[in-house]
Each structure stands twice: as C-alpha cells, then as structure tokens.
Amino acid sequence: MSGFSLSAPVLNRIGPKLSPRLRPVVLGAILPVGLLIGWQAIVSAKLAPSYMVPSPADVVLRLQMEFYGGTFWLDVGSSLSRVLRGFAIGSAFGLAAGLALGLSRIAEGLFGPLFMAYRQVALFAWVPLLSMWFGGGETGKLAFVSLSAFAPVVVNTWRASRAIPEKLRELAAVLTFGRLDYLWLIALPGALPGIVTGLRTALIYAWIATVGAELFLDIAPGLGGRLNEGRDKFEVDLMLVALLLLAGLGMVFSRAAAFAESWLLRWRTR
C-alpha cells in the first residue's frame, strides 16, 4: 500500500495539503458530494421527470419512512436470515465434502470430476430447477442460497486439505494417529487458511444468491423483493433505498468476514 506512483507527484501537488489522517476522508468525500450536488442540480433544473429521478431529500424521507413506519426491519431481517441460514447449511455440507475430496483419494477420484462439471454451470441456471423442486417460497430460496455457498467451500477445503505438507503426514504416521486424530489435529488446522478463504467467498456468494433468490422467486419480505416492488410500482426512491441498504449490508459482511478471518487465523505467526 505504499504510494508508488507515476503521476502522483503532479497530482499530489494539485491535491490539498492535508494532514495524513484527514486526507483520505476529504479526498474520499469529493466524488460522493459532487454526485449529490449534480443529482440535486438535475432535480432542481427539472432536467428529468421526478418519477424517474427523485430528489436526494425524497430518498432520505423514504428511508425514514421505511425505518419508522415501514417494513424496513422485517426486510433486512429476512434477507439477513436467508444469507446466514443458507451460508450455514451450504458451508457445513461444503466442509464435509471438501475434506472428503481432499483427504481420500478414492472420494476424489469418484466425485472430483463430477463436482468440477457441476461447477461449470452458471449459478443462476439452478434457480428455475430448484424452484421447481423446492417451490418458489422459503425452501426454494434457502436451497439456492445453500447451493451457492456450497461450491466455494468445497473447492477451497479440497485444495487446502490436499496440500497438507508431507512432513506433517509422516509425523502423523510416526505418532500412529487414528483417522479422527489426523483430521482434528493435522488436517483441519493445516487446511484452515484455505477453509477460511472458502468460507469468506461462500458468504459473498450467499449474499449474491439471496438477492437473486429474492428477485427471481416468489415475493416475500426481503430487500430483493423491495427492489422488485419498486420496479413494479415505478418507485425509484424505494429502489434507491433498497440499493443503499444492500451496499451497506454488503460492507458489514465483508468487514465481518475479514475480522472473522484474522481472528480464526490469529495463531499463525506468519
């Protein structure tokens, strides 16, 4: 993250001379504030019809309305619960499958190619299929979110548990570890960095899949459903509020995932 740059000397001279702590805040605010002013200018000059481009104040009002009088909490809660439940189910299965593939040559030979073939299909192609098998309601949504979280955990766990150093395997052999001891004392800790990467990716996938499931499947409380509602009723302010919340929640997820990763891997000295 050093400041290596070609054009920076020039640009930095143009840029305000600020204290290092204030600098990123001020610079980071330029674009959002500029956009906001431009947006308000478009609205004030009536360059676009107000149903197409609501004013920033409208959006804030809508946010307030959803927050106090609307179904805001229910929507956020429903989306969150779908992400977390799907993530839990998908990654539990993914962990088991990934360890099996990584630790057993037979399982790898039998199921590895099949899994790789499954991976080639785009995620959303499964939505119609799952909705026919599990319905478009909660079960179908959950099935899709779980499936989305499954694959990245499998891939990373598989790769990581396969790559456990020969030395550690020999050590386990010398100490005559049983299967379970090997799994618990060698394989899991050894593969943990890879597993954690897989879990982090799975959380992002689960998040994408939740929004997808809410957009594609039956209408139910949730932020994706509100997006659809905004489109059907032509309420752009509602859509912008939903998108803002999606971005905010996404931020929270990636922060939480990064924190969980460093906490889980805190014992590593490197």
Add this chain to the structure above:
Amino acid sequence: MTRAGGIATSLAVPVLLLVLWSVSSAEGWLPDQLLPAPSEVWQQLVENAASGDLWTNTLISLQRVGEGFALGAIAGLVVGACIGLSRTLREMVEPLFLFLAQVPPLGWIPLAILALGIDEGMKVSVIAWASFVPVVLNVAQGMRDVPTGLRELGRVLTFDPWFLFTRIVLPSAVPQIFTGLREGLANAWQTMVAAELFASSEGLGYLISLGRQLFQLDLVLAMVVVLGVVGLAVNGGMALIERRLLRWQGSSRGQAA
C-alpha cells in the same frame, strides 16, 4: 492409478447416477414434472440443435457476454490503472467504488430496467458493470504491488515514467491483471444468465425460464447442460490466452503471483 483407471473411476459415479436416473423415470419413482427421463433431456438437446434454436440462442448469449465484458474490461483496465498508479486518485475514487461494488451486480437489474428498458442496453450495461468491478480491483492491486527492487531499479536507471510503466509496472502486474480479467469474465457469464432469466426473449437464460414457465423440466435441464459446456469452453479459451501471454514469465510466475 493408471490413466485409464483414473478415467474409469471418474466416470463411475456419473454413469451410476445416469443409470439410477433412467431406472427412476422408467419405474416412475418421481413424477415427470420433477425429473424427466434422461432420454427426454437428450431429445430436447437434439431438437433444439436441429431447429437451430440452440445455436442462435447460444450466440446471442455469447454476444451479450462478449460486449459487456469488453466494455467492462476496457473501462476497468483504464480506471484500475489510474487508481493503481496515483494515490490521490485512489483515495478519491476507492471509497465510493467499494461502496457501490458491495451491491450484487444483479441487484442493479431492476433499476437498470427502469432507466434503460429491457433491451440489450440494459443487459450489456449490467454485465459490463459486473466485469468492471474485479478488473478495477485487481489491476489497481497489481500495479501497486510492484516489487520494491524493481521500482528502485527503474529509479537507478532513471527511466522516464512511460518507460517505467511499460517496462516494469505493466509486466509485473500482468498476472494480477489476468486474475481480474478471469474473474471479470466469470462475473459477466453469471450476470448474463441472471439478466436473461430476469428479462429477456432470447438467449440461453431465456430458454431456461421458458422451460420453467411451460413446466418443461427437460428443456431446463438440457439448457443447464449447454450452459455448463459453453461455460467450460469460455473458461478454457481464457486460460489458453492467459498461458500464451504469460509464457515469457516461465518459472518466475509462481513468485510473482
């Protein structure tokens, strides 16, 4: 394990599943709406291929991916290079960009439909945005992560900025740039399917949603297979290009990556 033995093992489970599937539909264990016979899925593939529907729809889907990816990747290379090279620009652009990037690409579809209609423009824009994000992130990272030794070398040799960029920064960022392009292409592919499922009258995703509406699960399954095969081909093509372009890196590649 011998090569032939390996192939036999890897085919064992798929073949077993296929047999189980055939038996299940022959015996009527599951209703046809839930699981059509493999022969029906095959029939759908053959019919769609014979009528030409398969090819036209595949081409349309590929065209959308191609256009969206090209736009997103080119814009991503430019923006990524700018914020990778200039700290000021990075500090200006990154917060807003990272915030917007948190919304799953398909979350933009409903808004894009209102703003752009349901035509190609909407699909291509959403696909372009989906591929833009990882390209920007990886290109910027790659250009920031130029090894200090190389940078100092450039300084010692008093390279001018352009020379420094083309001879040192760009080559050392290439692996990461390709990571971004690969992720961008994968995102473009995923988003294409999502956009076609959501609002479309042509393309592979459309055929899938048509199959769902008509309760023709055989059509759905056939198109899932097609999506898998085409996806594999697209990924394979990308990997091939990457290998050719990175050939010069040879053994130092692992180090750089």
